[in-house]
Amino acid sequence: SQELEQSPQSLIVQEGKNLTINCTSSKTLYGLYWYKQKYGEGLIFLMMLQKGGEEKSHEKITAKLDEKKQQSSLHITASQPSHAGIYLCGAIHAGGTSYGKLTFGQGTILTVHP
Amino acid sequence: EPEVTQTPSHQVTQMGQEVILRCVPISNHLYFYWYRQILGQKVEFLVSFYNNEISEKSEIFDDQFSVERPDGSNFTLKIRSTKLEDSAMYFCASRFEAGGQTIQYFGAGTRLSVL
Numbered sequence: 001s002q003e004l005e006q007s008p009q010s011l012i013v014q015e016g017k018n019l020t021i022n023c024t025s026s027k028t029l030y031g032l033y034w035y036k037q038k039y040g041e042g043l044i045f046l047m048m049l050q051k052g053g054e055e056k057s058h059e060k061i062t063a064k065l066d067e068k069k070q071q072s073s074l075h076i077t078a079s080q081p082s083h084a085g086i087y088l089c090g091a092i093h094a095g096g097t098s099y100g101k102l103t104f105g106q107g108t109i110l111t112v113h114p
Numbered sequence: 115e116p117e118v119t120q121t122p123s124h125q126v127t128q129m130g131q132e133v134i135l136r137c138v139p140i141s142n143h144l145y146f147y148w149y150r151q152i153l154g155q156k157v158e159f160l161v162s163f164y165n166n167e168i169s170e171k172s173e174i175f176d177d178q179f180s181v182e183r184p185d186g187s188n189f190t191l192k193i194r195s196t197k198l199e200d201s202a203m204y205f206c207a208s209r210f211e212a213g214g215q216t217i218q219y220f221g222a223g224t225r226l227s228v229l
Binding site: 031044045047050088100103106 | 156162164171203218221
């Protein structure tokens with residue numbers, strides 16, 4: 001089974017709509033990271049969550065961590081075309097080394113229609 | 115704002131040739147990483163590097179791969195004899211630590227095409 005599962009795999013929304021992307025880990029999380037990637041480009045760091053119940057926001061993007069479910073959600077409010085891209089969750093799993101390798105989900109492709 | 119820089123942005127090579135991918139991590143970061151992403155697949159960890167030595171590596175990182183920090187600023191990934199399946203986007207990352215939080219910052223990547 002996959003260590004990190006993202007859903008949905010792709011999402012098409014109309015500009016102005018809200019949306020949520022989920023990331024579920026099959027292993028205990030030490031840290032959960034959200035990155036954004038434009039097609040063929042690098043990963044841009046969005047947010048990091050470590051503690052259960054933690055919630056962080058940056059502009060119109062909010063991420064939460066549910067420690068019990070080992071799950072994180074990324075919520076975008078009033079989406080804009082600039083939000084389009086691939087959203088990746090990455091995790092450092094508990095019990096690993098201290099060198100912090102990230103394991104990634106398969107990504108969610110977000111398209112925002114004007 | 116400091117960033118991780120990677121060169122070249124695109125490298126085309128013949129199968130069996132050696133390639134060196136270069137990265138300049140953010141200064142004062144101490145941990146460095148290489149990841150790769152085959153087209154349409156997940157980003158995969160290759161290797162981490164700390165204190166001038168490999169700290170962890172994946173199964174992908176076999177004897178054909180090596181990393182080096184030849185001076186105080188560059189961090190390189192060498193593939194000795196490239197195979198078709200090495201074609202991928204290679205990302206370098208360096209790690210920031212503060213207040214118990216660690217964040218990896220990624221470069222824009224090098225697209226490696228093996229013909």
